[in-house]
Amino acid sequence: MRKRWASSAGLAFGGDYNPEQWPRHVWAEDLELMQQAGVNLVSVAIFSWAWLEPEEGRYEFTWLDDVIAGLDDAGIAVDLATATASPPPWLTTRHPEVLPVTAEGVRLHHGSRQAWCPSSPVFRERAVALAGAMAERYGHHDGVVLWHVSNELGCHNAQCHCDVSVAAFRRWLEDRHGDLDELNEAWGTAFWSQRYGSWDEVSTPRATPTFRNPGQVLDYRRFCSDELLDHYRAERDAIRRHDRDTPITTNFMVQRFISDLDYWSWADEVDVVTNDHYLDAADPDAHVELAFSADVCRGLARGREWLLLEHSTSAVNWQPRNVPKRPGQLLRNSLQHVARGSDGALFFQWRASVRGAEAFHSALVPHAGTDTWVWEEAVELGDALRRLGPVSGRPVDAQVALLFDWQSWWASELPGRPSQDTDYRRHVEEAHGACWRAGVTVDVLPPDGEFERYDVVVVPHLYLAADGVARRLSAQVEGGGHVLVTYLSGIVDPDGTAVRTGGYPGAFRELLGIRVEEFHPLLPDQRITLDDGTTATTWIERLHLAGAEPVTSYADGPLEGVPAVTRRRVGDGTAWYVACRLDRDGMDRLVHALLTAAGRPPRPPAPGLEQVVRSGDGSAPVRFAINHGPADADVEVEGRDLLTDERVGPVVVVPAGGVRVVEEAVP
């Protein structure tokens, strides 16, 4: 690639820029303020289709020419959207068949955004035409350094049940299963008289009187992810026909609220992994969830650069209660992403809108203007990112691998499951959170990733597992590795079929030296005590030892005396299993024991203190110390404080709510 999306010496800083919402005199002020804050990259034209193509086939680019030229003159690079995220009213009025249809058969209307069916050939044709026209006009503009296909593909329209989607789903199924016999077998259609005799009878999982077929739902979710990926590829290829140099991305949504796309299958299709991340305002530990999402992005990037393309300066406007961030948090959250590998931090959006559905969403320039903590902190962040430029491109040091899988997420939510209280993403986060509190940095990998490079592998709630994963983990333990598997793993195979014989956790039984006879979900207020004083909620299992030793057992409740945590030793290796949802203390003890078994007993940092190191071949390690806690914390490190350019150490104080970034002196 000829171009790079951030200046070669630095980190990116900026946000979504929507000048079409403002009169031109505001554009001049925008540029001035952007320069003041040190903005160097903005995402433009994301929702501009109706402005760029006011009628079918008539493009109107001159206003965008002016926007890009103005930014370029001001030294601000452009992440240019293909502008196809939201179809203009003429398109859905003239071609109502592009509008998506819900499982209940309701065709949705124009009037918000993303009102398009991912399988619609009409939509695809118009979107590809616009993406191509954009690339033809701007592909060779030096100011355009990144292409941004659509926006958050699948955020609102991942699932469509129109007739076109049904036909596309049948084609996808034929590809996957070959013939109807295979499909009938995989979906278990012998149950409830669902056997299909002809492809015309097969549909997307539309609304039904009761539970839908789980195999059908699982395949449909795969289909939805693949269908949007196809759409991405079509726009990407349209750009490539005119522009061979500029990197292309689409912004992923690796976050707790959204599970529709299997980004492991998307990651290699983008030149740069980019992500949008929003905190859950109701979660006091949202910064730990942020760390997990950032670690997933780094895993998706597989050693390449990645970039946080959107987060919020303060409150969002789409949660039940949109609590603002506290002063200090904008900087902390941004540098957390950078610490975990993002080569910059961008926001939604530059200037807060005054009309439209997101008028009350925070921005870099709030309604209250520049005399605000948000603006002051944005300026501070711009300065910090400039000073941290040298970390750009440097890898993150991680000690533990954790397996994460969208297909397990989907499978764990299929109809008819044992408890509605289990929550794949949260259970994974709980395992990751224990590593976070232990002060250990985690690399997140797909189940078929190269986890052999790590001596400790955490496998939380891997509900859907192919046999190969268990075989590789067994070899890992036999070679002296340490593996922790948590409850509800290995329950179904890739078709969604429950393990046939011998009990749970299916493929992992031998590795772990246990056999689970029966699940025992707990009621909402039920709490079970373990014999080490920790507790379990939500989930316990009737477990038998088959080669493993008990570590802790239930001290009360329906399974009193039954092992809750087990360990199987194999030479120098260990395989651990936890059969229940442990409280925080229990998870912390378990991770401590696991790391100690691996010969690396953790030294947990002060509560709320996060430390991550980015280092590269031959370059000095850069230690990020981010204090989310209420009290100042000491860190033993010596070197140059990159934010103040002073020599510091051997002990550095990280103020409560503050951040220090030290390039360590290499002895």
Ligand code: GAL
């Ligand atoms: C993202 C989206 C932006 C904006 C933002 C608000 O999902 O890409 O356009 O809507 O959320 O938080």
